[in-house]
Amino acid sequence: MRPPAKLKTSHRRLVAILRKAFKKDVSRSSPSRDISDAPELPFLPPELWDRIIQQACLSLHDPLDTSQELSFLDSTRDQPATYRATMSIKTSLSLVSSKWRDLTRKYLYEFVWISHAAQAKSLAHTLLLEYCNASIPSGKYIRRLHIETQALERCVPADLRTILDYSPNLCIYSDHHSVQRSLIEPLNDPKCSPEAILSLVTHPRIRRLSWTSYDDVPFDVRMSPFLKNPATRLEYLELSSCSPNLRAIYAQSLADSSNRAIAQMDVHLPSLRALKVSLDNETFAVLASWTMPELTNLSVVSADFSYTGSGFSRFFQAHGAKLRQLELGHSSSLVEEHYLTTPHHLLLMQQHQQRHPVPLAEWCPNLREFICSADAGWHWRSPDWIAPHILLPAHPTVELIGIRDIDLRLRDDTDLPNAYTPYFSLYEQMSSLLRRDAFPSLRFVRDLSPVSHRMRSVRPDSRITQFWTRVVERCQERGLWFEDCNGINLTLRGLQRACLPQA
Numbered sequence: 001m002r003p004p005a006k007l008k009t010s011h012r013r014l015v016a017i018l019r020k021a022f023k024k025d026v027s028r029s030s031p032s033r034d035i036s037d038a039p040e041l042p043f044l045p046p047e048l049w050d051r052i053i054q055q056a057c058l059s060l061h062d063p064l065d066t067s068q069e070l071s072f073l074d075s076t077r078d079q080p081a082t083y084r085a086t087m088s089i090k091t092s093l094s095l096v097s098s099k100w101r102d103l104t105r106k107y108l109y110e111f112v113w114i115s116h117a118a119q120a121k122s123l124a125h126t127l128l129l130e131y132c133n134a135s136i137p138s139g140k141y142i143r144r145l146h147i148e149t150q151a152l153e154r155c156v157p158a159d160l161r162t163i164l165d166y167s168p169n170l171c172i173y174s175d176h177h178s179v180q181r182s183l184i185e186p187l188n189d190p191k192c193s194p195e196a197i198l199s200l201v202t203h204p205r206i207r208r209l210s211w212t213s214y215d216d217v218p219f220d221v222r223m224s225p226f227l228k229n230p231a232t233r234l235e236y237l238e239l240s241s242c243s244p245n246l247r248a249i250y251a252q253s254l255a256d257s258s259n260r261a262i263a264q265m266d267v268h269l270p271s272l273r274a275l276k277v278s279l280d281n282e283t284f285a286v287l288a289s290w291t292m293p294e295l296t297n298l299s300v301v302s303a304d305f306s307y308t309g310s311g312f313s314r315f316f317q318a319h320g321a322k323l324r325q326l327e328l329g330h331s332s333s334l335v336e337e338h339y340l341t342t343p344h345h346l347l348l349m350q351q352h353q354q355r356h357p358v359p360l361a362e363w364c365p366n367l368r369e370f371i372c373s374a375d376a377g378w379h380w381r382s383p384d385w386i387a388p389h390i391l392l393p394a395h396p397t398v399e400l401i402g403i404r405d406i407d408l409r410l411r412d413d414t415d416l417p418n419a420y421t422p423y424f425s426l427y428e429q430m431s432s433l434l435r436r437d438a439f440p441s442l443r444f445v446r447d448l449s450p451v452s453h454r455m456r457s458v459r460p461d462s463r464i465t466q467f468w469t470r471v472v473e474r475c476q477e478r479g480l481w482f483e484d485c486n487g488i489n490l491t492l493r494g495l496q497r498a499c500l501p502q503a
Contacts, residue, residue, distance in 0.1 A: 050103055057090050057107040064110065064143055066172065066208050070236055070274040072299050072327045072371055073402050073446065074487075083113045109141035114178070115148060120155040124162035131166060139166035149178040156180055157192035164200040171233075173201045174210035177242045181214030199225035206231050210238035219283040220263040227267060234269055238276040264289045273297060278329070285311030288318040295322050299371070301329035313358070320363035327371035327402075328389050361395045370395065371402040371448070374409050374426065394438040400446060401433055407451035410464060421470050422463040430471050434478040445475065446483040453484045457498050468495055 044052075068074060087108075094104040114120045127139045145167065147155060155178055164170065181194070190196060194214065201209060202225045209231070213222055267290045274297040277287070288311070298319075361367075372389040409426045416424045432438070433445055447453065455461075456468050472492055475482045482490045 046103070049100075053093055053100070053103055053107060056093060057086065057104070064172070066236065069208070070297055071325060071369075072274070072276070072297060073325070073369060073400075073448070080113065080115060083111070086111075105138060106141040109138050111144040111146070112142055113146045113148070114155060115153075117149065117153045117155050117159075117180075120147070120159040120163065124159040127166040128162060137166060139163070140169055142167040142170055144172040145170060146172075146174045146176075147178040148174070148176040151177075154178050154180040157197065158189065161192050161197060161200075164197065169205065170201065171205050172208040173206065174208070174238075175212050176210065177212050177240070179212070179214065181242075194222065195225055198223075199229055202226055202229040202231050204230065204232045207233050208236040209234060211240075213239070213241050218263065219286050220265050223265065223267070223286075226269075227265065231269060233271050235271050236274045236276075237269070237272055240276075240278040241280075267291065270294065275299070277301070281309035281311040283311065284309075284315040288314040292319060293322075295319055297325040298323050299327035299329060313363075316360065316363035320360075321365060323364045323367055325369040325371070326364060326367055326392075328391055329373070358391050360392050364395075365397070367395055367398055369400045369402065370398045371404065373404050374406045374429065397441050398439050399441050400444040401439070401442065402446045402448045403430075404448045406447050407449045407455060410452060410455060410467075415463070422467045427467060427470060431474055434474060434480065436478075442480060444481045444483055446485070446487065447490075448485055450485050453486075456495065460495075460498055465495055465499055 090104060090108045094101045094108055112123065114123070127137065130137050130139075142163075145163065147160075149155065157179060160179060194217075198211065201211075215222075263286050265286055269290065269292050271294060272292045273294050275292070275295055276299040277283075278301040370389075370392060372392075406426070410423065413423050413426060415422055421427050430445070433442065456464050468490070469492060472482055472490055472495065484490055
């Protein structure tokens with residue numbers, strides 16, 4: 001629910017009104033402040049004040065409402081600036097009086113964003129002090145915990161363990177490569193091990209989980225808490241790896257994969273609808289044994305590029321028929337570079353496991369939305385045209401294709417001599433999406449880059465305007481809608497309007 005504009009934009013006036021309503025509390029804490037101009041308010045029951053505070057504390061969207069964050073087309077990560085602005089409003093309301101502090105505390109703690117290691121330590125210290133003093137714990141109000149720090153500001157596992165121990169109602173947990181882990185020094189406290197911490201967030205209340213692995217422990221051992229603590233309400237799961245030894249062990253793991261038994265895990269996630277993974281071939285083989293009946297959205301990046309491995313095929317053969325939305329994170333040029341630079345004997349081993357090209361369209365027959373990167377290269381095996389992705393050059397049922405990183409191409413690509421349009425390679429790639437024989441059901445093409453949207457909307461360069469004009473004209477000839485990152489149709493009139501001088 002979006003808060004009323006009046007409550008959102010004039011929270012300072014609301015604070016002044018509330019200070020007048022609780023004049024005694026305010027005058028006791030700041031007697032020199034003049035509040036004579038604040039209007040009187042009639043008495044309202046605490047339930048109504050709680051509702052007013054709830055509306056005033058809302059940001060652009062409810063941070064606990066994740067129903068709109070399951071699609072990889074529409075999901076946007078919360079920006080720190082938006083979070084800080086919302087916390088400023090909550091802090092102002094909490095300083096009105098002691099009564100308002102108690103009413104505001106649950107909204108102050110419901111969404112915690114940790115961007116520095118010191119913040120995690122301070123929060124853990126606060127929760128411990130409240131527990132020792134037998135006061136009302138603030139941790140019971142924590143519903144969403146987002147950890148995203150710089151590489152040198154990662155959180156200490158002991159602090160994270162303390163926060164999770166005193167956050168019994170946590171339903172959304174996100175760790176984006178922001179916890180300290182060392183492969184050199186062994187972990188002394190088993191309570192702070194990755195498996196022990198994961199067991200604290202895999203419970204029936206968790207609805208959204210983003211988990212980062214920092215070591216080379218086998219995937220079935222790393223994910224063992226899912227066997228003991230069923231996450232029956234989990235709707236979104238993101239698994240990524242931050243191991244520095246991943247590339248070093250790639251060749252050995254690929255060479256031994258044929259002699260290694262595939263681990264099976266009896267994990268049942270009945271509510272999981274969206275899965276985002278950045279894993280290797282062996283891990284995909286383990287995920288193939290998971291039961292995920294509601295899985296429809298998948299974003300995948302193969303960490304070792306083994307798209308032709310048995311694990312990748314095993315996963316899609318098990319779950320591909322359910323998928324409606326698929327994102328392939330690696331660009332075509334990176335995949336081709338891997339095939340061109342990988343030693344020949346390893347490629348022969350991959351081809352022995354999968355003799356034919358990856359039949360992704362056959363594995364995902366019900367696909368409706370496909371997301372790829374604009375960083376595609378000329379297909380070295382079929383150089384006549386540029387496919388949107390080497391793994392999915394065509395599909396009969398795809399209706400929407402989303403393209404990321406167009407802004408990178410607009411910044412880095414240089415014009416070819418005698419080309420009839422700026423950004424000739426990118427234009428040819430965009431045109432390849434419009435081939436009826438490749439995507440006969442295609443209706444929408446969407447630019448998923450907010451930066452690209454600004455580049456063509458705010459004082460655009462003539463080359464950029466000319467390029468997008470040709471793209472829109474080409475889409476109109478094919479009968480397609482070209483959309484910006486907000487899902488709004490891009491028109492020739494809109495491009496001309498952006499070129500007009502600002503008033």
